[in-house]
Amino acid sequence: MSGIIEQQFIMNIASQLDRFKTVEPNKTYNFRCNICGDSEKNEFKARGYFFYSPQDDIYMMKCQNCGVAYSFQHYLKVYFENEYKNLRTQIFKERGIRQFA
Secondary structure, three states: OHHHHHHHHHHHHHHHOOOOEEEEOOOEEEEOOOOOOOOOOOOOOOOEEEEEEOOOOEEEEEEOOOOOEEEHHHHHHHHOHHHHHHHHHHHHHHHOOOOOO
């Protein structure tokens, strides 16, 4: 269930990621890594990825340039804090858990 919700939030931040594109619908997305800045020599290179891990039912973030790898939730928490809070609220709602402030 988390994977479906996370996919919605990938689309929410897509416009904020340079060169974002869908590689494989519902599974893999590509963008310029906002952590390392990707290639300084070639602005067209995009080596950051979100990919779906079916065994864990979550999305992961991986950069093929700097080697950073995070769960999508951790990535949001560090780089898109407001979206992370919204994601956690949505997950709690889906599970029927009331979030306390």
